[in-house]
Each structure stands twice: as C-alpha cells, then as structure tokens.
Amino acid sequence: MPAPLKLHQLRAFVDVARQGSIRAASRLSGLSQPALTKAIQELELAVGARLFIRGQQGVRMTDIGDNFFRHASLVLEELRVAQEEIQQRLGLAGGQVNIGVGGSIARTVMPQVITQFHREYPRVKVRIVEGQLVSMVPELRQGELDFTINTYDQSHLDQELSYEQVMTREYRVVVRKGHPMAKARSLQEMQHCDWTMPTRKGSYYRLLHDLFAERGMAPNIVVTCETFMACISLVAQSDFVSILSEDVINDAVLGSQLQAVELDEPLPLAQFYLIQRKDTSLTPMGAYMAQLFRRYCQQS
Template sequence: MSANLKLHQLRAFVQVARQGSIRAASRISGLSQPALTKSIQELELFLGARLFIRRQQGVVLTDMGDNFFRHASLVLEELRVAQEDIQQRLGLAGGQVNIGVGGSVARTLMPQVITQFHREYPLVKVRIVEGQLVSMIPELRQGELDFTISTYDRSHLDQELTCERLMQRKYKVAVRKGHPMEKARSLAELQQCEWTMPTPRGSYYRLLHDMFAERGIAPNIVVTCETFMACVSLVAKSDFVTILSVDVLDDPLLSQHLTALELDEPLPQATFYLIQRKDTALTPMSAHMAQLFRRSCQR
C-alpha cells in the first residue's frame, strides 16, 4: 500500500459507505463531519476517482466506489484480524469473533457453544448472524464473518470458500398441532397446502427443491421466510406447511405448538459445514470457537 494512502482515509470511506451518510458516520465513529469529508476528499484525490455521489439525503457509491469498498472493507478486516491474532497469542484474550449460523443451529447447538466459549474467554466479544448462507456470503467475502455453520449446495463458490463437513441432520415436514393435514402420509397430499420455506439458493432447501421436481411435485410456496423465527411463528399460528430439522421439532418449547408429519417418503438429510474463506486463517479465538462447534457436532 502506498504511503500516501492513510488508514484513517480507508476507515472514513468504509464507515460512510456503510452508513449511507456523513452525518450518520460521524455519530458512529465519533469523528466530526468536516474530518470525514476531508479524509474522503483526500482519498478521492489520491485514487483519481469519484467514490460517492452526494445527494440531499446522504451519499451513494459510484461504480468505482462500490468496487473499492469491497477491497477497502476487506483490508480493514484483515488488519483487525491480524491485530487480534497478535494480542491473543500474547495472552491478551480480547478482540471479537464473528460467526454466522443457520436457524436450526441457532436453536440447538449454538447456545451451549457460546456459553462455554464465554465462560472460557469472557473478554472476547461475540457477534452472531442468523440466516441462510446466501445472505451471509457478502460478509464472508469481506472478512466480516470469520466462519458460518450452514448447509451448503456445491456451486461456483467452491473457488473462494472452504467447506468442512461437520454433521448430518434429519428433516421432516412440520405443521401446527391440529392442522387439517396432520394425518397426511405423503407429499402429494400436501400439494394444495400453502407452504413457507427459505430461499433455496445454495442450501439444503435447494436439495429439497430438486427432490420435489424429480418427483413431479410442486409445493405452493407463497411465503419466503429467511429467518427461523419468522418461519416457526407463521407455521405455529396458521395452516402454512414447512420443513424443519428433527432437532428443532424435538425442542420442548416448539413441540407444544408444532408437530412433525410421519410421511412414507423420507426427506434427504441435511449436511452442515463449517464454511470460511479460503485465503483467510482464523484467529486463535475464532479457531477455538470453531473447535467447540466441531466437538458439539460429534456428540
């Protein structure tokens, strides 16, 4: 990196890009608006390109700004990880671990892993993002997530991600207790029901989508729920049908409201992976968190 390019310029640029306005970035960073404006102007002058379009309600990235943002945010995250790595190796157990988890993992494995980790390293902050893998890819790419525990459908992302197989879990069709189709024994009987499922891209639900197509079944998916809580809340209080892991359906709190259908056709098992960027090593604390998930998956 050229000596003319300063870290404070990168930090100012990334903060403004994320917040969408200099005023909001000023509040978050504790820097004055003139200081942020000056840093960005210096950066644009150094690069010889306009990074933002100024508007009445804030700023938006130009095409060049958007491209530079991906690189700049990754550089800052790599520096953060490198600094924390040194501190942690010196025994200064601070820093932050950032992970992503699928909804079923958040409900089952995650609480005990996080509790144990916090007991061992109370000074380390933990950030947890829940959702489908497709929604977490941008943060993985930019280094904002250390790793995710998710299902994964092999794709073009193989070139930039490593996937370590952790466990397999059974899934079943789920409805509320007292649902009109509670006694159904086949997927064909459920075709006329209204379904809710996550986006199928790059996950176990892609596998289900393909399975339905192979069997000539087309569930009427009228609501797409990207979070676990939205899905189970909708199914528990309506006649929507979904597919959830058996671990989740065995949860005492959820089993009061949901029931798994005993269909004659078993659904494919879901394989969960520990997923991270190929070109990034985990910090000691992130590596320890990953190891706790490995142990938990083996039980």
C-alpha cells in the same frame, strides 16, 4: 508515482460507505464532518478517481467506489484480526469473534458453544448473525464474519470459501398438532396444502425445490419466511405446512406445538458445514470457537 494510501482515509471511506452519509459516519466515528470530507478527498486524489457521488439525501458510491469498498473493508478487517491475534497470543484475551449460524444451529448447538466459550474467555465479544448462507456470503468475503455453520448448495460453490462438513441432520414435513393432514403418508397428498418455506436461495431449501420438481410436484408456497422463528410461529398457529430440522421438532419449547408427518418417502439429509474464506486465517479465539462447534456438532 501515486500518493500512498493512509489508514485513516480507508476508515473514513468505509464508515461513510456503510452509513450512506458523512453526517451519520461522523456520529459513528466521533470525527468531525470536515475531517471525514478531507480524508475522502485525499483518498480520491490518491486513487485518481471519484468514489462517491454527493446528493441531497447523502452519498452513494460510484462503480469504482463500490469495487474499492470491497478491498478497503477487507484490509481493515484483516488489520483488526492481526491486531487481535497479537493480543490474544500475548495472553490478553480480548477482541471479537464474528460468526454466522443457520436457524436450527442457533437453537441446538450454538447455545452450548457460546456458553462454554464465554465461560473460558469472558473478555472476548461475540457477534452472532442468524440466517441462511446466501445472506452471509458478502460478509464472509469482506472478512466481517469469521465463519458460519450452515448448509450450502454444491452446485453453486463459491470458490473464495472453504467448506468443512461437521454435521448431518434429518428434516421432516411439519404441521401443527391436530392438523387435518397430520396423518398423510406422501408429499403428493399434501401438495394442495398452503406451504411456508424459507427462501429457495437457501441451500437446503433449493434442494427441496429440486426434489419437488423431479417428482412433477409444485407445492403451493404462498408465504416465504426469511426468519426461522416466523416459520415456526406460522406453522404452530395455523394450517400452513413446512419442512424443518428434526432437532427443532424435538425441542421441548419450540416443538411443543409441532408434529412431524410420518411420510413413507424420506426427505434429503441436510449437510452442515463450517464455511470460511480460503485465504484468511482465524484468530486464536476464532479458531477455538470453530473447534467448539466441531466438537458439539459431532456430539449432538
């Protein structure tokens, strides 16, 4: 009969896997290197397989270790959530809520939600990750993010996640004020421009690539911006062209140097969803924050 797994062994394994070395994990956890090494050796003995390969530059996971990491990190996250839920139900409103938001959400709805949430629950810590859904899926699967508010591509549906539509937004072609193509009337006219767009792996922007392809167009996307602010700054201070949410263009600060191009052809609407794991319940604090996002998305 295999030896039972112990919680401290799982924590040691996950810490070392995330840090890439026993030394770094030791600094993070406050445990000695010999204690971490012993815990991992005991864990490897219990599971009957090597989880790490040691090298001069640190450690790397074996294939078995990589698969085991996904399970171990989810177990630890589920235990954290369970512990926080008990504390929150007892009225000891502490713990942490971890959320992901798309770039336009971060600059429109999110500040209102976080302000109200913090006012009501000042002891609850909040971690916010900004980006497109594709970059958040691993953390959603492992339970490191409670949920995200983002767009997604229905043709690439992840069966482990649930999707609840909360908002629809218009996107527009955008240039700097005074841009020579500011009065263009069609996408075809702007095909020769230098474009900057987020990665096509992002759900809404994959939709745009499909739209261009259907019309036999191939915009000259010479710069791929992985961050929202990089895209805005580049468009505002150069002749690059992009496509951004109407919320951003109308923002008093962010949109002050931007201008929407009045095209005769509308762009696809962006559907925003509250996305989370199907098999995991949110803590009371996480559920309340999700409800705030629903409310403010409907009002905006």
